[in-house]
Structures are given as C-alpha cells and as structure tokens.
Amino acid sequence: xxxxxxxxxxxxxxxxxxxxxxxxxxxxxxxxxxxxxxxxxxxxxxxxxxxxxxxxxxxxxxxxxxxxxxxxxxxxxxxxxxxxxxxxxxxxxxxxxxxxxxxxxxxxxxxxxxxxxxxxxxxxxxxxxxxxxxxxxxxxxxxxxxxxxxxxxxxxxxxxxxxxxxxxxxxxxxxxxxxxxxxxxxxxxxxxxxxxxxxxxxxxxxxxxxxxxxxxxxxxxxxxxxxxxxxxxxxxxxxxxxxxxxxxxxxxxxxxxxxxxxxxxxxxxxxxxxxxxxxxxxxxx
Amino acid sequence: xxxxxxxxxxxxxxxxxxxxxxxxxxxxxxxxxxxxxxxxxxxxxxxxxxxxxxxxxxxxxxxxxxxxxxxxxxxxxxxxxxxxxxxxxxxxxxxxxxxxxxxxxxxxxxxxxxxxxxxxxxxxxxxxxxxxxxxxxxxxxxxxxxxxxxxxxxxxxxxxxxxxxxxxxxxxxxxxxxxxxxxxxxxxxxxxxxxxxxxxxxxxxxxxxxxxxxxxxxxxxxxxxxxxxxxxxxxxxxxxxxxxxxxxxxxxxxx
Amino acid sequence: xxxxxxxxxxxxxxxxxxxxxxxxxxxxxxxxxxxxxxxxxxxxxxxxxxxxxxxxxxxxxxxxxxxxxxxxxxxxxxxxxxxxxxxxxxxxxxxxxxxxxxxxxxxxxxxxxxxxxxxxxxxxxxxxxxxxxxxxxxxxxxxxxxxxxxxxxxxxxxxxxxxxxxxxxxxxxxxxxxxxxxxxxxxxxxxxxxxxxxxxxxxxxxxxxxxxxxxxxxxxxxxxxxxxxxxxxxxxxxxxxxxxxxxxxxxxxxxxxxxxxxxxxxxxxxxxxxxxxxxxxxxxxxxxxxxxx
Numbered sequence: 001x002x003x004x005x006x007x008x009x010x011x012x013x014x015x016x017x018x019x020x021x022x023x024x025x026x027x028x029x030x031x032x033x034x035x036x037x038x039x040x041x042x043x044x045x046x047x048x049x050x051x052x053x054x055x056x057x058x059x060x061x062x063x064x065x066x067x068x069x070x071x072x073x074x075x076x077x078x079x080x081x082x083x084x085x086x087x088x089x090x091x092x093x094x095x096x097x098x099x100x101x102x103x104x105x106x107x108x109x110x111x112x113x114x115x116x117x118x119x120x121x122x123x124x125x126x127x128x129x130x131x132x133x134x135x136x137x138x139x140x141x142x143x144x145x146x147x148x149x150x151x152x153x154x155x156x157x158x159x160x161x162x163x164x165x166x167x168x169x170x171x172x173x174x175x176x177x178x179x180x181x182x183x184x185x186x187x188x189x190x191x192x193x194x195x196x197x198x199x200x201x202x203x204x205x206x207x208x209x210x211x212x213x214x215x216x217x218x219x220x221x222x223x224x225x226x227x228x229x230x231x232x233x234x235x236x237x238x239x240x241x242x243x244x245x246x247x248x249x250x251x252x253x254x255x256x257x258x259x260x261x262x263x264x265x266x267x268x269x270x271x272x273x274x275x276x277x278x279x280x281x282x283x284x285x
Numbered sequence: 286x287x288x289x290x291x292x293x294x295x296x297x298x299x300x301x302x303x304x305x306x307x308x309x310x311x312x313x314x315x316x317x318x319x320x321x322x323x324x325x326x327x328x329x330x331x332x333x334x335x336x337x338x339x340x341x342x343x344x345x346x347x348x349x350x351x352x353x354x355x356x357x358x359x360x361x362x363x364x365x366x367x368x369x370x371x372x373x374x375x376x377x378x379x380x381x382x383x384x385x386x387x388x389x390x391x392x393x394x395x396x397x398x399x400x401x402x403x404x405x406x407x408x409x410x411x412x413x414x415x416x417x418x419x420x421x422x423x424x425x426x427x428x429x430x431x432x433x434x435x436x437x438x439x440x441x442x443x444x445x446x447x448x449x450x451x452x453x454x455x456x457x458x459x460x461x462x463x464x465x466x467x468x469x470x471x472x473x474x475x476x477x478x479x480x481x482x483x484x485x486x487x488x489x490x491x492x493x494x495x496x497x498x499x500x501x502x503x504x505x506x507x508x509x510x511x512x513x514x515x516x517x518x519x520x521x522x523x524x525x526x527x528x529x530x531x532x533x534x535x536x537x538x539x540x
Numbered sequence: 541x542x543x544x545x546x547x548x549x550x551x552x553x554x555x556x557x558x559x560x561x562x563x564x565x566x567x568x569x570x571x572x573x574x575x576x577x578x579x580x581x582x583x584x585x586x587x588x589x590x591x592x593x594x595x596x597x598x599x600x601x602x603x604x605x606x607x608x609x610x611x612x613x614x615x616x617x618x619x620x621x622x623x624x625x626x627x628x629x630x631x632x633x634x635x636x637x638x639x640x641x642x643x644x645x646x647x648x649x650x651x652x653x654x655x656x657x658x659x660x661x662x663x664x665x666x667x668x669x670x671x672x673x674x675x676x677x678x679x680x681x682x683x684x685x686x687x688x689x690x691x692x693x694x695x696x697x698x699x700x701x702x703x704x705x706x707x708x709x710x711x712x713x714x715x716x717x718x719x720x721x722x723x724x725x726x727x728x729x730x731x732x733x734x735x736x737x738x739x740x741x742x743x744x745x746x747x748x749x750x751x752x753x754x755x756x757x758x759x760x761x762x763x764x765x766x767x768x769x770x771x772x773x774x775x776x777x778x779x780x781x782x783x784x785x786x787x788x789x790x791x792x793x794x795x796x797x798x799x800x801x802x803x804x805x806x807x808x809x810x811x812x813x814x815x816x817x818x819x820x821x822x823x824x825x826x827x828x829x830x831x832x833x
Contacts, residue, residue, distance in 0.1 A: 098807035145399035162357040165390035251648035
C-alpha cells in the first residue's frame with residue numbers, strides 16, 4: 001500500500017477514536033469540552049516518557065498512560081463538573097492551555113517545545129484500525145445502556161433527571177473519566193505512531209476540531225460522528241488544503257449546520273444492527 | 286406515625302414567604318389534596334418535599350425516616366415520586382425510555398459491564414424493560430412506547446409523567462395539577478384512573494389541583510393554602526363549608 | 541523592594557485595563573443574551589488589522605483611527621449577529637448552540653485573517669511619541685493610562701445608555717424576557733442588532749488598542765478568554781463587575797508571573813479561576829438565578 005494512503009488511514013482512525021471519545025460527554029451528556037485533547041496529550045506524554053526514559057514495554061506504557069488520564073479526570077472533574085455547563089466548557093478550554101503550559105515548562109522531562117522524540121514505533125496499522133473499531137463498539141454499547149439513557153436525560157433536563165433518582169454529578173464524573181481514558185488511549189496510539197511529540201499537537205484547535213466533527217455529524221448520532229470524522233479528515237487531505245483553509249472550511253460547515261440543520265447531518269439517526277429488531281418487536285407485544 | 290410527615294417547613298424567596306410553617310400528614314392509601322389560589326405556595330411545597338429546594342427549617346419524615354437532609358435524587362430513591370406543573374419529559378428520549386430513566390439509578394450493571402455487554406447487562410436490561418412496560422400498561426400508553434413524547438397529545442403526556450413517576454416505585458406520589466387542560470369527562474376519567482393506581486400500586490397520593498370536582502371526588506383530606514399559610518385542613522365536606530376558604534376563593538369557587 | 545512591588549502593581553493594573561476593555565464588550569452581550577460570546581475575540585482580531593490600516597497605512601490621527609475602527613467593529617458585530625445568531629434566536633435554540641456558534645465564528649474570523657495576512661506580525665505606529673512617564677523610579681506608560689481612562693469612559697457611557705435612555709430600557713426588557721418584550725411592542729431583533737453593534741464597536745476599540753499595545757497577529761483575539769475569566773470573576777453580565785474582575789485578574793497574573801514564571805501562568809490561572817468559581821460561582825457582584833421547577 002502507498003505510504004501516503006496508509007498514513008491517512010491511520011491518522012483518520014486516531015482522530016476517529018478522539019471524536020468518538022467525546023461523544024458520550026459532549027454529544028450525549030451535553031457537556032461541551034474544549035480541552036479533551038489535553039487528555040490525549042497526557043496519554044501520549046506519559047506513555048512516551050515511560051518508553052523513552054525508562055524503557056518500559058509498550059503494553060505497560062499503554063496501561064499507565066490510560067490510567068493517568070483517568071486519574072487526571074478524577075482530579076479535574078471533581079471540581080469542574082459541579083459548575084454550570086458554560087463554566088465547565090470554559091474551564092475545559094483553560095485545562096487545555098494549562099496542560100500545554102506544564103508540558104512546555106518541564107522541558108527536562110517532556111522535551112519542552114523542542115518535543116519528545118525516539119519513541120519506539122509500536123502502533124501498527126492493524127492495531128490502530130482494530131482500536132478504532134473496538135472504541136466505536138464500546139461507545140455504541142454505552143449509548144444503548146442505562147448509562148447512555150441517563151446521559152440523554154441529564155442533557156434534556158437536569159432537574160427532572162434528579163427527580164428520578166439520578167445522581168447527576170456522579171454520572172457526569174463516570175462519563176468524564178470514561179471519555180478521558182479513551183482520549184488518553186488515542187494519545188498513546190498517537191505517540192507510538194508518530195514516534196515524536198510536541199505540545200502544539202494537542203492545542204485547543206484539536207479539541208475544538210473534535211467538537212466540530214461531532215456537531216457536524218449530529219450530536220445525538222454516533223453513526224453521524226463516525227461519518228463526519230471520516231469525511232472531514234479525508235476531504236481536506238484530498239483537496240490538499242492548507243491548515244487554515246481547512247479550519248475555515250470546518251467552521252463554515254458548522255455555521256451552515258447550526259443555521260440550517262441544527263441537528264447535524266444525521267440528527268438522531270443511527271445505523272442499526274439487526275439484533276435491535278427483536279428488541280423492538282418485543283416492545284410491541 | 287404517618288407515611289409522610291411534614292413538620293413546619295418554610296421557604297422564603299428574598300423577603301417573600303412562599304411557604305410559612307406548613308404541616309402535613311399523609312397515610313398509606315390516602316389521597317390528599319392541596320388547593321389554594323395561584324401563588325399560594327403549593328408547588329413550592331412539592332419542591333420542598335422532593336428536595337428541589339433544601340429544607341431550611343422544619344422536618345420531613347417518610348415512612349419513619351428523616352429525609353430532611355436528603356438530596357433530590359436521594360429523596361426520589363427513598364420513595365418520593367412527582368410530576369411537574371409544566372410537563373418536563375425528556376423530549377429526546379422515546380416514551381418507553383422516559384419511563385426507563387426512573388429505573389436507571391438501580392445498579393443492575395456497572396459501566397464496565399455495560400460497555401463489554403456482560404451477562405448481567407443483558408439481564409438488567411430485560412428487567413428494566415419489563416418494569417417500564419408494566420408502568421406504561423398501567424397508564425395505557427403501551428401502544429405508544431416508541432413514539433417521541435412531543436408527538437403525544439397533552440393528556441397523554443401527563444399520563445406519561447405519571448408512568449415515569451410510578452416506575453420509581455414510590456411510596457408517595459405527588460401530582461402537580463394532573464387535570465390541567467382536561468374537559469369534564471376527562472376529569473371524571475382521571476379520578477377513576479388515580480383511584481385505581483393508588484390501590485394497585487399501594488401508594489399515597491398528594492395532588493395539587495384547581496379543578497374542584499376532581500379534588501372533592503378524589504381526596505380524603507384537603508389542605509387549603511393562602512399566601513403560604515395553611516388556612517384550613519379537613520375532609521372535602523368540611524372544606525366546602527369553611528368560611529375562611531369561601532373568603533379566599535370568593536369568585537373563584539364555582540370554577 | 542517596595543518599589544519593585546509597586547511597579548508590579550502598576551503593571552498588573554495596566555494589564556487588567558486591557559482585559560477590562562475586552563470584558564466590557566463580552567459582559568454586554570452576556571447581560572442581554574445570556575451566553576458567552578467568544579466570537580468577540582474574532583472581532584477584536586479583525587479590528588486590530590483594520591486599526592493597522594487606518595492608523596499606520598492611511599496614517600490617520602489616533603482619534604480618527606479609533607473611531608473608524610469602532611465603526612468597522614460595529615458593522616462586523618451586526619454581520620456576526622446575522623451569520624451566527626439570528627437563526628438561533630428565531631428558532632429559540634438552546635443556549636449551548638449560541639456558545640458553539642460563537643466559538644466557531646471566532647475561529648473562522650481568525651483563520652480568514654491567517655489566510656489573508658499570514659502569521660507574520662504587524663505593528664501599529666505608536667500613538668504617543670514619548671510613551672513613558674517617570675515618577676521617581678516608577679515607570680508608567682501613557683498608553684496604559686489611556687486604555688484605563690477609555691475603559692472607564694466607555695463604561696460610564698454604557699451605563700448611561702442602559703439606565704437612562706429609552707433604548708436602554710428596551711435593552712433591559714429584552715435581557716429579562718425577549719418574548720414578553722416583543723409583546724410589549726419592543727422590536728427585539730432591532731434591540732439585539734443594536735447590542736451587537738455596540739459590542740462590536742467595543743471590540744473595535746479593544747482591537748486597535750491591543751494592536752497598538754502588543755503586536756498584531758490573527759490570534760490576538762484569543763485574549764477574549766481573559767476577558768471571559770474577568771467577567772466570570774466579576775459576575776457574568778455585570779459591567780462594573782467585569783472591570784473589577786479584569787483588574788484583579790491582571791494584577792494576579794503579573795504577581796504569579798513574577799513568582800512562578802511566564803510559561804506556567806496559564807496553569808496557575810486555571811487553578812485560581814477554578815477555586816474562585818467553587819467558592820463564589822455568582823462572581824463578585826452578580827447574583828445567581830436558580831432554576832425554577
């Protein structure tokens with residue numbers, strides 16, 4: 001296979017994991033986070049540093065990278081998820097900035113602005129593709145469980161959700177930790193795919209790119225998010241857009257969607273697997 | 286001790302005393318009505334009992350447990366079910382899922398079990414499904430399980446709210462104006478329906494209502510409020526002849 | 541040593557003055573429409589480039605250049621309202637849509653500027669030939685004094701407009717309830733357009749002054765985040781609160797830069813804002829509206 005196509009497939013898959021990682025948080029629970037790329041950064045850096053500086057094996061780096069994201073999510077989520085939704089969004093934006101600042105400051109460990117290099121190349125094409133597919137499946141199962149339903153209820157009406165026994169804060173925490181760990185996993189894959197990291201890879205533009213993809217596909221549709229990620233990552237590559245032009249294209253698309261099709265490309269529609277049908281017919285009986 | 290025991294609760298908004306020293310006792314199987322002019326503090330009482338507002342003073346006992354310091358979700362889990370005056374259904378969820386939400390706090394399966402679809406998840410989903418369908422059947426909405434609530438007529442939306450509250454398996458069900466917007470026949474039907482579910486689900490019912498025929502035909506005991514104060518308590522017959530109540534309702538009585 | 545801290549205090553206040561200018565425009569939109577308008581940053585960037593053209597390319601005197609930039613800002617504000625928010629108002633969309641729309645527009649404006657001008661830095665010709673006033677060993681910049689003074693003048697003008705004029709009354713009505721205001725004969729969409737043009741003009745003034753104070757690049761407007769934090773500290777929607785919050789933020793930022801260095805200060809600001817929000821979510825001056833059941 002052509003190298004260019006191979007790298008396109010792999011970056012698209014990693015993006016896909018990123019976008020799918022914010023689906024439960026932003027799409028379903030209605031918490032707009034503009035700093036989830038910070039978790040990707042943490043996952044990438046923790047695993048990368050462990051591999052480069054301590055020579056740990058890949059699987060251990062992966063595990064610790066993802067776990068450290070979960071830990072950070074607990075620390076950050078505990079105070080911020082108690083705040084109003086728009087304050088949470090703001091704090092998530094600041095979190096992204098803060099993480100970049102810390103990465104730049106502690107250059108002796110992270111490589112600072114010059115970057116961290118010599119990470120072994122462990123993310124192979126099959127691993128990345130399988131990861132993307134599995135992540136989508138996990139999130140789909142999340143959506144179809146009681147957790148997905150609670151998320152949607154919280155998004156629709158927090159006060160009513162509380163009146164029916166849902167511990168809103170605890171649920172938001174669970175979702176936040178879950179999604180942050182997936183973002184961290186995307187980060188680990190990314191680190192071991194690029195073999196090189198620098199803090200600018202994880203700025204707020206990447207976080208907002210994820211939100212934009214999600215919004216474009218339809219905030220309530222996982223299928224829509226997957227499709228829009230693929231379209232919006234591959235299209236600019238084929239058209240060979242400069243990065244600013246690409247962002248202009250994204251933003252114009254979002255404005256069109258918001259103005260004329262506020263539910264996104266697919267709204268609430270999902271690609272259904274036949275298993276669901278039995279469930280549906282049983283409902284009628 | 287009564288099933289629900291409300292002792293001396295009050296709520297102030299700024300300088301205005303919305304509820305001033307309210308007492309209430311509700312026995313199992315009893316239907317209690319709260320009436321009063323608009324702004325008398327009826328909905329505020331519901332919000333205090335269901336813990337939307339924190340209890341600043343007074344105590345609330347449910348089935349012998351002091352729930353005064355509970356959070357909203359703890360109150361719901363301990364058996365306070367309610368509906369809202371301005372219907373608050375989850376519009377992005379379908380009718381069945383709206384009811385299922387009430388079962389969702391139960392830890393039938395964990396997040397990890399859910400995303401890996403382990404056996405407990407499948408069993409848990411089935412249990413939730415059956416409980417929710419039973420509640421929908423009880424209110425006669427099983428045919429509309431997969432509709433969006435926004436597509437249902439107003440009366441059915443109110444019934445769906447009741448079904449959702451019933452799915453909590455409440456000990457006390459509080460309905461905020463269940464007959465709003467219904468015509469006389471529908472009101473009579475509602476009275477039958479409410480008597481029926483009170484027996485079938487073995488609960489106590491507290492209703493806020495402006496339709497006097499609904500209140501008088503349904504309730505065993507009525508509390509009358511004016512400006513946050515309780516001005517009369519008693520059986521429907523007693524309330525109908527109370528001079529204070531007549532004064533408060535002057536011109537509004539023959540509604 | 542004391543002198544050193546006094547100097548830092550002065551530096552902090554002057555940085556706060558810059559944030560205050562941003563925060564006022566930001567708070568104005570919040571007080572009327574109840575959403576955080578991040579597109580304000582995009583307007584500031586556009587205005588900075590416009591200001592560069594007026595003051596440096598066309599060589600207008602500073603006052604005229606500021607006025608022209610304010611005008612451009614006002615026009616941009618109206619355009620922004622129509623491309624980003626008009627349909628949302630018509631459809632009564634949930635608040636989060638406004639938020640996403642405004643962030644998107646901010647990013648859009650900044651990236652269009654990048655496409656047009658590249659990321660090279662532009663500098664506006666200094667407004668003052670001799671920018672420095674020396675009091676003993678203390679250094680005060682004329683530019684900072686001007687920004688601070690202008691902020692207060694603009695605040696006073698805005699408060700007069702809101703509290704003393706018919707337009708202001710309509711504005712307050714729309715801010716309480718758009719639909720009721722419409723039933724009372726207030727043309728809400730006109731009021732909202734006017735609000736955006738005022739906020740746009742404020743963004744214009746902020747843009748040219750920021751451009752003159754720093755150098756111009758397309759992402760200058762990202763400073764809107766500081767304006768946002770300032771207005772959160774001050775109490776969202778409160779104009780005087782925004783200014784107090786901005787100056788407080790400026791002073792704290794300078795102090796922390798001295799203590800922990802420039803690079804780490806975003807992290808410190810993050811933690812500080814978080815602690816503040818947890819202790820006092822309603823801000824210094826504001827009061828919190830609780831949801832009605």
